[in-house]
Amino acid sequence: MNMSQKPQETALSRCPGCEEPLEPGDLFCGACGYDLSAVPEPPQDRPTIAIATPAGEPPPGAGSGPAPEAVEPAPWQAPGSTPGAERSVPPGTRVDGPGASGDFELAAPAAAGAAPDPRTSPDPALTPSAGTKVCVACRAGRVDNDGYCENCGHAQPRERDHMEQELESVAAVSDRGLRHHRNEDAFAVSTTALPDGSPAVVAIVCDGVSSASRPDEASAAAAHAANEALLESLPRGTHPQQAMHEAIVAAAESVNRLAQDPGQAQEHDPHRHQNAPACTLVGAIMASGLLVVGWVGDSRVYWVPEDRSTAPARLTEDDSWAAQMVAAGLMNxxxxxxxxxxxxxxxxxxxxxYELEPHTASFKPDRPGLVVVCTDGLWNYAESAAEMAAAVPEDAYERPLHGAQVLVGHALDGGGHDNVTVALLPFAVPPQGAGSA
Incomplete structure (x- = not known):
């Protein structure tokens, strides 16, 4: 999570390895690890970047074969735009690799005595065996446990850069955003059954504190621990609001244990808890006509009625400096x-x-609607309840995954300065006579 926001610069140079924007004075690319100190100033026109394709498959646009199959734009992109253009190589970039064919320029032979380029002349000792994960850049080196190529040193794409999950009654999407070098958000969504057999739906969203150490580990540990605690307590008959409180406590304990990792901090170190791993948490439970929310930090829950003529609402209050100023009447x-x-x-x-203070609240909506659980990477671009409702697509109640994708796209279109995570839970009012928790 960013503690402050800066306007996006318009004329940043770009990494020659992955096209990510660079800040002035960068020695390494924060996205792919490219050593910028060994790279001459790039020309004004964008360099051609070679990305390998599977053997035997011609690259898009190469040769006289059939045109490549059209790719459907992402839900938030205008028709005709290039999906993923923020991350991928520019349109028209050539694609090369073992077995590929087409009209490609050949690299000039190396000068006599010149040191081999590790990207094109792999060390035979590092050449991976069949079935081993290979580098996406040089297509020749093994990928080590830290996610870097042993041949060319290129950082591999992280699995957490973009994540999606859809269950029958809940969906979530998380994205790295356009400015962060990794995704420090995490989520967990699940369903279970109460003792009477009725369903319960759970969504947990966590946002790593970027100024702390290992924020990505903190958010992942908290989301997992809270979800597991709820899946254990709800089927036992624990009231959903009490279950949410206990889940937040379990999440906090899991994050605390990261600071006690003997590989990261020693018990005799009096400063071992300074800059400890940290994250925020927000969650929602739908069970027996109840909507229970819980949170610590500034991630939020919004209520968007299916009938858009009814006013939406924000269901959480931030643990933040701004919220304190408003509560004290010092600022609007x-x-x-x-x-x-x-x-x-x-x-x-x-x-x-300072002190763990889980917040929980329980609601009983009298009409169907959509529960939006999100980090500040989204609500920065739709802060009020009315703005959030306007950003939610009309069909999100029937298509929650599509709705979550659109909301992430809304944040990316707004600048994508932070990681973005959102979970959507369509709430249906139970029929009269149904039991309550």
Whole structure:
């Protein structure tokens, strides 16, 4: 999570390895690890980047074969736009690899005595055997346990850069965004059954605190622990609001244990909890006509009625500097959230947290609607309940995964300065006479 936001620069140079924007003075690319100190200043026109294709398959646009199959744009992209253009190589970039054919320029032979280029002249000792994961850049080196190529050193794409999950009654999407070098958000969605056999739906969303150490591990540990706690307590008959409280406590304990990792901190170190792994958490449970929310930090839950003529609502209050200023009457909401200190959080999960204060609330909606559970990477671009409702597509109640994709796209179109995670839970009012928790 960003503690402050800066306007996106318009004329940043780009990494020659992955096309990610670079900040002035960068020595390494934060996205792929490319050593920029060994790279001459790129020309004004974009360099051709070679990305390998499977053997025997011609690259798009090469030769006289049939045109490549059209790719459907992402839900938030306009027709005719290039899906994933923010991350991928520019349109028209050549694609090369073992067995590929087409009209490609050949590299000039190396000068006598010149050192071999590790990207094109792999060390035979590092050539991977069949079935081994190979580098996406040089297509020749093994990928080590840290996610880097042993041949050319290129960082491999992280699995968490973009994640999606859809169950029958809940869906979630998480994305790295356009400015962060990794995704420090995490989520968990699940369904279970209460003792009377009625369903319960769970969504947990966590946002790693970027100024802390290992924020990606903190968010993943918290999301997993909270989800597991709910899947254990709800079928036992624990009231959903109590179950949410216990789940937040379990999540906090899992994050605290990261600070006690003997590989990261020693018990005799008096400073071992300084800058400890930390994250925020927000969650929602739908069970027996109840909607229960719980949170610590500034991730949020919104309520968007299916009937858009009914007013939406925000169901959580931030643990943040801005929220404190508004609550104390020192600023109005617009002034507080315009301040550069607005996103400084006052509550989080982590060994260095002042005190764990889980917040929970229970609601009983009288009409169908959509529950939006999200990090500030989304609500920064749709802060009020009305703005969030306007960003939610009309068919999100019937197509929650599509709705979550559209909302992530809304944040990316707005600048994508932070990681973005959102879970959508369509809420249906149970028939009269159904039991309640």
């Amino acid at each position: 909401e617009a002034e507080a959230y315009a301040d550069e200190r607005a996103h400084a959080i006052t509550g989080w999960l982590g060994a260095d947290a």
